[in-house]
Amino acid sequence: MRAKTETRRQAILAAAEQVFQETGFAGASMAQICQRVGYSKATLYSYFSSKEELFFEVISKATEAEFQATHDALDANQPDMAQALETFGRRFLSFLYAPQLQTVRRLVVSEAGRSGLGQKCFELGPQRSEAEVVAFLQHGMATGKLRQANTRIAARQFKSLLEAEWIDRFMFQMPMDASEEAIAESVHQAITVFMRAYGPETTTS
Template identity: 60%
Template sequence: MRAKSETRRQAILEAASDVFQEMGFERATMAAICERLGYSKATLYNYFSSKEELFSAVAFGATEIEFQATLSALNTDVEDMTKALEDFGRGLLTLLYAPDVQAVRRMIVAEAGRSELGKQCYKLGPVRSEAALAAFLQQAMKSGKLRQADARIASLHLRALLESELLDRFLFQTLDQVSAKEIRSMVQRAVAMFMAAYGPA
């Protein structure tokens, strides 16, 4: 019974992903997703209580493995801080600036002021990433690998540096696909600046 329920949930996520991509979040409806599936609204609402909840599941379910892999670079036992931060940075930018993830992020930004979607996605993405990164930096500060500072602010500075060469182009939709070589160079520059500010004396 549980396997059948999970199969049905996965079918809903796949159909919803198609509908959101074709129609955008605002024009997509639960009715359209039901029609695509051949399910009743009662069945759909049994799994997801709102369109916002369903979109969040679609957006983050597909990238959760990559998200966790990115966070795994934040190993508190690491000796080389520069390498650890570069590994994290490459993973983060590769994830955030993949074409399909860019499309989802734009939908979230466009809808954020009209519903609870922005708050939900903020908690699932940036808040989780910031907490993990701040904890890692705090540990590095305690062990003398970074200078003492507010770890949360440092995590925000690092994130801003990592995205500094891409964010405006992303927001104004002038960003083409970013190559692995470009990401590597951007991350090296960002981490060098971060270490210049936060590296041990």
């Protein structure tokens, strides 16, 4: 019975993801999702109390596993700070600019002001990501791999450098080359600038 219940829940999420991608949040309805999955409204509402809750769960399902894998790349034991940041940066941009996640992000941006969805999605993604990066940078500063500074500001500047060549094209839905080579070059440039600003201070004799 438990397996059947989970099977139904996953079927609802799959149908909802299709409908949201096709029509956007505002254009989608619970009735459309019911029709797509073949369940009654009563069944649908027994799993998800509102369209907003269902939308949030679709986003969580689509992003959580890759979010965790991306941030697991922040290896505090890597002796070379620049290399550790490059490894994470490549994973981070590959995650953010994968076609599926671009679609999800645009849905979130278009609906961010509705029913607290923006706050929930911010907490799910950017806020959690920033906390992971802050903790990593704190460790780097504590071990002398980075100079002492405000870690929250450093984390935000780090993210801005990573996305500097990408965010405008994403926001205006312009074509972009998100190949491994393009991402690697962009990340390398970002880390070079970041380490010039936050690399350990050198002493001269």
